[in-house]
Amino acid sequence: MVQNNKRAAIWRTPLAIIIVLIHFAPIYILLGMAFKSPKDVTSRWILPGYIYKQNFDIAINKGNMLAGLYNTTIITVSCIVLIIVFGALAAYPLARNRSKFNGGIKAFVLGIMMVPPLSILVPLYTVMAGLKGTSTYWGIIVILTAFQLPMSIFLYTNFISAIPTALDEAASIDGCGPFRTFFLVILPQLKPITASVVILTGINCWNDYQFSLYMLQSPKIKTITLTISSFFSQNSNNVNAAAAAALMGILPVILLFLSLQKYFIKGMVDSAIK
Amino acid sequence: MKVKTKHIMNLFYIPALLLFVAFVVYPFTQGIRISFTNWNGYSQAYKYIGLDNYIRFFKDKNVLGAFVNTIIYGFGSTIVQNILGLAYALFLNSKFTGRSVVRAVIYMPVMIASLIMGYIMYFLVQYDGGAINDLLILFGKAPVDLMSQGPRAVLIMTLINILQFVGISMVIYLAGLQNIPEMYYEAASIDGVNAWGQFKYITLPLLMPAISSAVVLNLIGGLKLFDIIMALTAGGPGYSTHSLSTMVTNMYFRGQHAGYSATIGIFTFIFIMIVSNIIVRYFDKKEVEM
Numbered sequence: 001m002v003q004n005n006k007r008a009a010i011w012r013t014p015l016a017i018i019i020v021l022i023h024f025a026p027i028y029i030l031l032g033m034a035f036k037s038p039k040d041v042t043s044r045w046i047l048p049g050y051i052y053k054q055n056f057d058i059a060i061n062k063g064n065m066l067a068g069l070y071n072t073t074i075i076t077v078s079c080i081v082l083i084i085v086f087g088a089l090a091a092y093p094l095a096r097n098r099s100k101f102n103g104g105i106k107a108f109v110l111g112i113m114m115v116p117p118l119s120i121l122v123p124l125y126t127v128m129a130g131l132k133g134t135s136t137y138w139g140i141i142v143i144l145t146a147f148q149l150p151m152s153i154f155l156y157t158n159f160i161s162a163i164p165t166a167l168d169e170a171a172s173i174d175g176c177g178p179f180r181t182f183f184l185v186i187l188p189q190l191k192p193i194t195a196s197v198v199i200l201t202g203i204n205c206w207n208d209y210q211f212s213l214y215m216l217q218s219p220k221i222k223t224i225t226l227t228i229s230s231f232f233s234q235n236s237n238n239v240n241a242a243a244a245a246a247l248m249g250i251l252p253v254i255l256l257f258l259s260l261q262k263y264f265i266k267g268m269v270d271s272a273i274k
Numbered sequence: 275m276k277v278k279t280k281h282i283m284n285l286f287y288i289p290a291l292l293l294f295v296a297f298v299v300y301p302f303t304q305g306i307r308i309s310f311t312n313w314n315g316y317s318q319a320y321k322y323i324g325l326d327n328y329i330r331f332f333k334d335k336n337v338l339g340a341f342v343n344t345i346i347y348g349f350g351s352t353i354v355q356n357i358l359g360l361a362y363a364l365f366l367n368s369k370f371t372g373r374s375v376v377r378a379v380i381y382m383p384v385m386i387a388s389l390i391m392g393y394i395m396y397f398l399v400q401y402d403g404g405a406i407n408d409l410l411i412l413f414g415k416a417p418v419d420l421m422s423q424g425p426r427a428v429l430i431m432t433l434i435n436i437l438q439f440v441g442i443s444m445v446i447y448l449a450g451l452q453n454i455p456e457m458y459y460e461a462a463s464i465d466g467v468n469a470w471g472q473f474k475y476i477t478l479p480l481l482m483p484a485i486s487s488a489v490v491l492n493l494i495g496g497l498k499l500f501d502i503i504m505a506l507t508a509g510g511p512g513y514s515t516h517s518l519s520t521m522v523t524n525m526y527f528r529g530q531h532a533g534y535s536a537t538i539g540i541f542t543f544i545f546i547m548i549v550s551n552i553i554v555r556y557f558d559k560k561e562v563e564m
Contacts, residue, residue: 012370019362023379023437026394029405033397043412044397044405090287097280105287112294115302116498116546118519119539122315122532123304124297146297149290178283207387209501210519214527225389229505232393243397246390253385261378264385268442269449272487 033243055244059231063245068227069252072206075140075223079205080198082145087152087197088190092182094153095160096168106157113150117210125214135218143211148201155200155270159193160186196267199260206253224249302543308536315532327537337538340509340516343428344497344542347517348549350432351439351496356488358436359443360481366444367451377448381441388438392505395434399506421507424514431502431515438502439495443488450484451477486557490550497546518542 029044034055036048059065094106124143125134133139163186171181209225216226231245257264309327313320331337366377383391398405399420407417421427454477462472500519503509509516509524516524518538525535 009370012365012368013372015365016370016372016376019365020376020379023383025405026383026391026398026437029397030394041403043408044403045408086290086293090290093280093283093286097283099280102284105291109290109294112298114494114547114550115298116494116519116542118498118500118522119543119546120298120301120305121522122308122526122536122539123301125526126304126308127297127301142293143297146293149293153287153290172279178279178286182286203385207385207389209387209389209504210523213504214523225387225501228390228393232505239397239400239403242393246393249390250386253387254382257382257385258378261381265377265381265445268384268445272442272446272484272491 030243030247033240034247035244036240038238038240052240055241056248058235058238058241059245059248062235063231063241064222064227065224065231065245065248068222068224069248071137071221072224074137075144076202076205078137078141079144079148080202082141083148083152083201084194084197086145087149088156088187088194089182090149090153091156091160092178092186094157096165109150109153112147113154115147117147121210121214128215133215135216135221137221140208140212140215140223143215144205144208147211148204151271152197152201155193155197156190158270159190163189193270195263196270199264199267200271203253305536305540308533309540311533313533314530315526315535316530320533323533327534328541330534331537331541336513336516337518337521339513340518340521341545343515344499344517344519344545346428347432347435347499348493348497350429351435351499352489352492354432354436355440355443355492356485359440359488360447362440362444363447363451364477366448377444380444383438384441386438388435388501389505391434391438392502395502396506399430422511424511427507427511427515431499431506432496434502434506435496435499439492442491442495446484446488446491447481450481454480482557482561486554486561489557490553493553494546494550497542497549518545 032047033044035051036042037050037052037054040048040052042048090109094102094109128134128139128143131139133142167185168181171185176184207225208223209229212223212226213229216222222230228245228249232242235242310322310324311320312323312326362380366373386394401407401417401419401422404417404420406420410417420430458476458480459472462476467475498519499517503515503517503520507515509520513521519542522535522539522542525531525538529535
């Protein structure tokens with residue numbers, strides 16, 4: 001058995017290297033291209049021996065990358081706040097009042113999670129146009145919030161269900177109504193699951209393309225994905241500047257992921273295991 | 275708890291429900307209504323045309339092609355993502371140096387916007403100077419215009435989706451594997467059960483809940499594929515790489531057939547609902563049997 005393990009360990013390292021090479025190849029190509037001069041015609045597999053910063057200047061000045069990052073930040077942060085507040089609030093009665101009626105509400109929330117966003121694109125666009133919500137911050141914020149809320153309610157409901165009710169009861173005996181019980185007893189305990197909610201739903205808001213593409217048609221309010229897609233179509237001959245733009249678009253989430261990896265993976269597992 | 279307290283508590287989900295009703299349920303009912311009209315998306319005038327859009331759907335070669343593509347995107351991705359994800363999880367469940375690096379590299383693309391992932395992949399599959407063609411030339415082969423043929427482009431985009439999201443099933447399986455008590459394997463090896471037998475009789479049955487979650491998540495993700503297609507082919511050449519999702523937007527904003535577009539949307543919704551329900555029920559039954 002011990003020998004067997006040793007033999008097994010030998011092939012692990014080369015296999016690990018092959019896996020890493022395959023999965024990292026796209027990012028490697030992107031990095032090389034982003035720092036390469038457009039005049040450099042060497043293969044994309046060869047990293048430049050220099051740093052060509054102008055690609056980023058073009059992406060920032062002509063591509064309006066900073067405005068894109070700014071808009072996306074405003075939208076994502078607002079969504080996250082609403083998703084946490086509405087999600088935690090909605091989860092409290094669903095976890096504590098297990099009536100038949102609330103069971104129905106819970107099933108309804110899970111059903112919302114299944115709706116493919118684009119299947120209601122036509123009417124949603126009409127509704128938003130009627131409310132004058134197209135090309136506004138609030139318009140995209142309420143839509144993204146509505147579509148990310150079920151995940152948040154689901155996670156908070158599971159989490160609150162596992163908190164002993166003894167604390168609620170103690171608070172109730174001390175004369176706390178449901179509002180004070182929620183804010184003073186339940187809310188402070190939700191920190192670990194809130195990390196998962198923020199990461200899971202925040203990434204989806206940050207990366208959104210399908211809603212933003214149609215709801216944000218004014219050039220003034222372009223998100224990062226929209227900025228990059230219009231930059232790509234306008235600069236198809238300057239792939240290096242396009243690569244720089246793409247790199248700037250993914251850098252915030254990659255850095256966040258690398259520094260908070262544990263929480264990202266825990267969030268994913270929380271959302272998947274019932 | 276007092277009845278009155280319970281009623282007050284139920285008020286807490288009102289804000290969430292209002293959002294759902296206003297921006298999901300109401301639009302959905304409107305979608306059903308629009309799907310029975312010939313509305314073009316902007317004019318005031320339209321009329322109800324009964325089931326015409328639905329009949330058109332089943333006669334429309336382009337839309338049926340998009341439906342077939344959606345099935346390939348959805349099921350192709352799900353099958354490979356789960357087999358590969360499980361293989362990665364089994365590999366990473368053993369201790370070796372660099373293990374956490376491998377896990378991070380596989381999982382990282384999950385965080386990247388699919389649209390940007392599509393653009394990054396464009397640098398690899400491009401005909402002129404694309405990284406894959408560079409490799410082909412290096413090995414003395416002729417460069418290939420990879421995205422020029424519909425079926426091949428569909429497979430390549432399925433592969434890209436797999437590569438980007440295989441990390442999801444991997445971490446779900448890893449968590450599942452870590453929940454299986456070591457002593458089961460110890461007992462099995464004392465009884466002389468070999469590695470394959472241990473996998474078949476211990477690992478797989480105990481992973482069932484994880485398999486169920488991973489399959490459903492991957493399937494819904496794959497069936498909704500949109501961003502990667504928009505970045506790489508926008509449905510072309512012709513209509514050969516469209517999914518139902520890209521077809522909806524194409525019919526609405528390019529084709530100005532809002533009524534027909536709503537029909538495709540409603541069909542997509544019903545299809546995804548039926549498929550995910552069948553899958554969830556299948557796995558629920560499996561979990562009980564085991």
